[in-house]
Amino acid sequence: MTTVYDDRRRAVDQRDRRADGTFYYAVPTTDVYNRPSCVTRPPARDPLLIFDTTVEAEAAGFRPCLRCRPDQSTLHERHTAAVVRACRVIENMHDAPSLDDLADAAGFSRFHFHRVFRAMTGLTPHSYITACRSQRMRAELSRADSVTSAIYDAGFNSNGRFYATSPEILGMTPMSFRAGGEGTRVHRHVARCSMGFALVAAADRGVCAVLLGEDVGTLLHQLRRWFPHAAISEASEAFAAQVDEALFLAEPPLAARALPDDVRGTVLRQRIRAALRDRDTSVTADAGSGLMVLRDAVAGNAG
Structure with a gap:
């Protein structure tokens, strides 16, 4: 079994730029510390x-390498920040921020911000906003006094706007979701992904849960807590195959690995949903067997 040291040693040996900013290294016989990607191997x-930090390295008596300059931010680190x-602006605002607001928060021009955001996450800013608002909606349904209250508390400006997208968000009616899946059949499939495992579950109207862990x-257990009154069963081979393909194609760009885990999770969940959704995709349920079939699911960037 490999250790954290083994993984970091491999990153240094391979000069892996993706590891830059996640740790720094020094050789005891020298007086400098380096980035993993430093050309001086x-x-x-x-x-x-x-x-873990430049502060720790310098406190141990090492000075920054003059070649890789680990004490200065790289372009990738600036883009990540x-x-x-x-993303934090989006998560903390009740109303959806404009692209100009987000670009200002990032310190970029509108066009450059949009390009950087999509390159790092595989999502447009609008898709990330949609993901966060949908997450809030699912949470609000379990605690709000009514469906209407949940709709407005989640940031939807009107009932009509929510109901137009509710099948994609909930996979069932709001009342069924609020009632823990009462009267609903849920079919689930679990597969490996870059964040461990992904559980994808679908009900009669579409995907009702994408869980990572x-x-x-x-x-x-989390799926059962969400839908304690639903009839939950393993997915058919057809559904499982569609999910496996979607998971493979929905993995975010490698640059996303530098993002915090919660942001990566939001990105991956949204991309999985997008991969299972297409303009021509239909989600149907066999009324006799309850079998979910996702036909012609095509993966692609959200937004």
Whole structure:
């Protein structure tokens, strides 16, 4: 079994730029610390000292390498920080922010921000806004006094706007979702993904849950807590195959691995939903067997 040190040593040996900013290293026989991608590769037999931050490295008596300049932000790190700032603005605002608002928060022009955001996440800013508002809606339905209250508390400006998209958000009627899936059949499939495991569940109107985590048992328990009154069963082979393909095609760009786990989770869940949705895709249920069939699901970038 590989250790964290093994993974970081491999990143250094491969000069993996994706690891830049996640840790720094130094060779005990030198007086400098480096980025994992530094062109100065350490001797294969020399052990490495690993530091999580530049502050730790300098406190240990090392100075920054003059080649890779680990004490200065790279373009990738600046892009990551800008995207995270924009995501936090989206998550913390009740009303959807404009593209100009997000670009200002990121410190970029409108066009450059949109391009950077999509390159890092595989989503447009609008799709991330949609994902966050949909997450709020599902949470509000379980605690609001009424469906109408949940709609406005989640940030929808009108009932009509919500009901037009409710099948994509809930996969069932709002009343059924609010009642824990009462009277609904839910079919679920679990498969591996870049964040551990993904559980995808569908009801009569579409996908009703996309859950991510490291433990399958925990995901199954969470699904049961969401829908305690639904008839939950394993998916058919047809549905499972569609989900497996969607999971493969929905993985975000490698750049997304630098984002915080909660942001990565929102991105991956939204991309999975988008991969199972297409203009010509139909989601049907066999009334006799309750079998869900997702036909012609085509993966693609959300937004």
